[in-house]
Amino acid sequence: MTTESLLQQAESLLATMSRGSTRPETNRLDVVIESSGLVPAVSALKNARWGYLTALTGLDLGVEAGVVEALYHFCSDAAVTTLRVRLPRIGGSVPSIYQLIPAVGFYERELAEMYGVTVTGMPDDSRLFLPDDWPVGVYPLLKDFDPQSAQPVKVPPPPRGSSTGERFIIPIGPQHPALKEPGHFEFTVDGEIVTAARMRLGYVHRGIEKAVEQRNWIQSLYLLERVCGICSHTHSVAYCLGVEQLAQVEVPPRAQAIRELIAGLERIHSHLLWLGVAAHEAGFDTLFMYSWRDRETVMDLLETVSGNRVNYSANILGGVKIDITAEFAEAIRRGIDYLEERSRHYLDIVTTDTMFLQRTRGIGAMTREQAEHFGVLGPLARASGILRDVRVEAPYGAYTRFPISAVTAQAGDLEARFVVRLKELFVTCNAIRTILDNLPPGELAVKVPRRIPAGETISRVEAPRGELFYFIRSTGGDKPDRVKVRTPSLCNWTSVLHQAIGCQLADVPLLLAGMDPCFSCNDR
């Protein structure tokens, strides 16, 4: 179906609940609904299998307007339908849609703690991102939030693991050898079997979404690049695409191609990094060391082209600031050839090594239905046979010119996730070669005004871990009014925590690693 017919279908599905609808951009439909109409509206979309819920954005329209909006964004290919629920600024409430879409659990908790919106019927309403000592009734993302009002309050010490009868709760983290980043999990076990799983985020929550509102459009680029040190380029691409769309500037083709090229190199470094960490969790340290040794090849390439190993700062608003010379291109080709050969070797290992297969084959299997139900994204979805990849479903930037084929597998277990990610390396290597062979000539950047015209836009890009979603709103000033970042890890947690139930406790570290979680991404 074309984007247009998808949007028309959504409009007719929502006709009875709609209190007015608009088409802010060609691929978007905004439908205003009452909070009482939320459950029927979501059911209508869900029953018609119209896309999936990708994010829930809270939006404060300011003290004078007295309105807070909850925006439920649904995506189907390139079409985005947004349900806008308008609520009073104080004491607003929406019903929970957790029973329909489990992945919304985390988003609803975020909405409640950041905006003070009551979500009725939430299964878990504990703190998610804000610290334990945060005072009740202070909501940081409201426009009139005063940091002085958030003085720490006294809290009772956290429970230290407890037992009821035969059941034990095992707390893991925030500081734990199996976690490279801080997060806190509580696994209830019955003997060796996990019977319940909970998690607490927020150890690396810095408050970037709020900080962006205090920085201008250019400063925000560098801040958002540092949401995540692994997929930093993807974050800056998502932000740039959105801002360029609002400013209505056309990025030169050469810049778009260079963006895709660097995104490809970043994907290679991210997948190799993950391969090592996941192998380490499985006790296969040799593979960890080998894959990280080879990862240095791609780090060298990134450093050659950008001058930095991690936060490359390749993007500027309106284009890129680094060029790919013939000399760089040659170096990249050589590096890619080597990495491709090594990836073949690794693919061979993870699909034939008997010891390793005992840790991965058939473990944590997720069927296609389950994956759809939990709304998983990225390689996790593709390993369960769902073709979910923004680069294919809604090509952006240079992906229209240099298309990419998505890799899927059917088994949905840990092995399938290894296979999908490794095969993606081959696809990425080929894409990089194509770009190098056909690099469009021309300018690297166009000028973008200091003040961005008022408007709202959505930009979605495919990060190494799945779809990255940005909602950007400008009121015409030199600072963003709202930037919402929804990262793929936050979507995928729900499914992994459900999958952990019934598993052996010993399989849990690998199960968590198999998702390739990134805490700094989902905490922001």
Place this chain on the structure above:
Amino acid sequence: MTTDPNYPWQTVFDKLKTWARVNSPWAIHFNSGSCNGCDIEILATLTPRYDIERFGVKLQGSPRHADVLICTGPVTRQARERLLRTYEQMPEPKFVVAVGSCAISGGVFQGCYNVVGHIDEVLPVNAYIPGCPPRPEAIIDGVVKLLESIKGK
């Protein structure tokens, strides 16, 4: 072991302990709000290209076995308590290394509502390694400098 300065063997024992510590410091890593960039570079120092283990440095899981605390990132409100607790669990003498601009000054995250500050507002820091993130070579250099400074003690 006794620590009486008049005990005749004391200086010999002290020398021996310092020698052992300098030759094989065990480190623990804590991320109190970093973007991951620094953490990945620390992990990279352990891998074959950089191989920090050739200086005897070993990354340890438990604070109770560690001599050096490697900190990354600004300190967030939720992580502050845990950072302190990790530090307190380490046996004396202990050393703290702050890796990255964020750990040194808060970096780009200065002024964020959930950031309480940089590492040396919470813990005494012995070595600072600047960069966003510092290269693995810089991290190794920082650790080696720290070891040099311990030698004299």
